[in-house]
Amino acid sequence: MEKVQLPSSDVNITPITFGAWAIGGWFWGGAEENESVKAIQTAIANGMTTVDTAPVYGFGQSEEFVAKAIKGKRNKVEILTKFGLVWDKKSGYIHYEKTYDNQGNEVSLYRLGSKESVIKECENCLRRLGTDYIDLFQQHWPDNSTPLEETMEALDILKSQGKIRAGGVSNYSAKEMAEAENFLQLASNQVPYSMVNRGIEDELVPYCITNNKAIIAYSPMQRGVLTGKITSDYKFSEGDHRPATPFFQEPNLRRINNFLTKIQPIANDKNATIAQLVLKWTLEQPGITCVLAGARNEKQVLENLKAAEMKLSGEELEFIKNELDKLKLEL
Template identity: 80%
Template structure:
């Protein structure tokens, strides 16, 4: 798989990247360690060498699983992780109240971008991942309680120390990116983007294209609803947060499945799954540098990899876009 270069760095990443949120278990109804590690190993062995994780994904579990899977393979992989969501201390910006960790203990999440915290989190990430450097370190969410220049200064310090190769942000607006750029040369912005969630096309995409910033698209399958496998009677595991989100509720679920029925013939004509067609569509949209494709097991990894191989014509993409423009959702 040909890699693409992150701007303002010498880091190259794969256009489909292993998204490690689900293997953290939190919000996904748990995760099995051996299956998770085998999934990462399969990704690396088949050319998907870039892995995106975060401390909050399972409160350290995702990073720990990644660390075990890449042991002895560090030179072959690119590690993307994050900072700025904490659960072991309070800050001035509450992010998520009253959730539970993987052991069922009540926790609240806070956004914290202070210099001291960013540097501490980097050390914690390095330890869990079993490495001495991170390829891309990203602020998970903006923190209104910390001056932006302080957060960006921390990234500069870590880069100078060689502990990170590049710095980026996540869930930033175009305007927030402009402000951050005054203090640090950002490589990327990781943002939600899918067929049914295209808000970034208005401002973030034009800004990133004009200023040579990478866009790392997360939730391209909208947490699984765009696979076509989520029906009204689908049984979710205990602790799975997805049924409470707008795209999984009616009338949205029925409308999304009706859209998928309309584009399914395109996938079938290529002997592909809906998920593969959706991933391919997302990869090929203007400004998108790579897409994060989550997987819990080896089978899902191999299915995701096939998405990059699909040959979809401009006419077929135009047909899909027309159907998307006709879709109305209540979000």
Template identity: 70%
Template sequence: MEKITLPGTDVKITPLTFGAWAIGGWFWGGAEEKESIQAIECAIENGMTTIDTAPIYGFGQSEEFVGKAIKGKRDKVEILTKFGLRWDIVSNNLHIEKTTDNQGNELSVYRTGRKESVIKECENSLRRLGTDYIDLFQQHWPDTDTPVEETMEALEILKTQGKIRAGGVSNFTTEQMEEAEKHFSLASNQVPYSMVFRNIEKDLVPYCIDNNKAIIVYSPLQRGILTGKITPDYPFEPGDHRPKTPFYKEPNITNINQFLNEIKPIAEEKNATLAQLVIRWTLYQPGITCLLVGARNEKQVTENIGAAALTISEDEMKIINSKLNNLSLKL
């Protein structure tokens, strides 16, 4: 898989990146350690060497699993992680009130971009990952209670110390990126984007193209619904948060599955899965640098990687886009 250089850095990442949210277990109905580690090892062995994780994914579990999987392979991988969501302190910016961790303990999650917190989070991530540097360190969500220059100062300090190679943001608006850019040269913005959730196309995509910033996409399969495997009667595991989200409720789940059935013949002609077709379509969109594709096991990893070799003709794109434009959703 040919790598892409993050703008303004010497960090090279794979266009399809292992998204490690699901292996954190939290919001996903749990995750098994051995299977998760094998999935990451499979990704690395097959050329998907970039891994994106975060402390909040399982309250450290995802980073710990990644750390175990990359042990002895650090020179072969690129690690992207995040900061800014804390469950061990209280701030003025509540992110999630009263959730439960993987052991069933109740806690709340807070946003903070305070300098001392950012530096501490970096140290904690380095320890869990078993490494002495992070390739891309991203602010997970903006913290409106902290001056952005303070947060960016922390990134500059960590970069100078060699603990991070590049800094970026996640879930930032165009205006928030512009303000942060006054204090630190951002490499990227990580945002949600999929066939059925395309709000970044209006402002953020043009901004990033014009200002040479990478767009790292998460949830390109809309947390699994665009695989075609999740129907209205799908048996979700306890603790799986997806049924509470709009795309998994009626009439959206039925309409999305109908749309997927309409484009399925294109995938079948290529001997590909719907997920592979959707991933490839997303990579073709203007301004998109990289997709995070989550996986819980080796089979899912192999399927995701197969999307990189897929091609979609101009006529096929027109057919897909036409049917997509007719898709009715209530969000």
């Protein structure tokens, strides 16, 4: 897989990247360690050498699984992780109140971008990941309780120390990115984007194209609903948060599946799955640099890898666009 360079850095990443949220288990009904590690190792062995994780994905579990998978292979992989969501202290900005960690303990999440906290989080990430540097360190969510200058200064310090190669953000608006750029050259913004969640097209995509910033798209499968495998009688694991979200509820689920049925012939013509078609469509959209593809086992990784090889014609992209324009969801 040919890599792409992150702006304002010498970091090159794979356009389809292993998304390691699900292997953290939190919000996904748990995760199995051996399968998770093998999934990452399969990705690396087949050219998907970039892995995106975060401390909050399983409260350290995802990063620890990544560490086991990349042991002895660090020079062959690019590690993207995050900071700014803490559960061991209270800050001035609540992010998520009363959730449960993987041991069943009640915790609350706070957004915290103070210099002291960012530097401490980096050390914790390095320890969990078993490495001495991070390729891209991203602020997970904006923190309105900390001046942007302070957060960006922390990234600049870490970069000068060689502990991170590039700094980025996640879930930032175009306006927030422009403000942050007053203090640090950002490499990227990681944001949600999928066929059924296209809000970034209005302002963020034009901003990033104009200012040469990478967009890393997460949840391109909208947490699995765009695979076509989620039906009204689908059985979710205990602790899986997805049934409570609008995309998995009626009438949205029925309408999404009807849309997928309409574009299924395109996938059939290419001997591909709907999931592969959805991934490729996402990657083909203007301004999208990289797409995160989650996987919990080797089979899912190999399916995701095939999406990179797919070719979509202008006519096929136009057909999908027209069908998407007809899709009306109640969100």
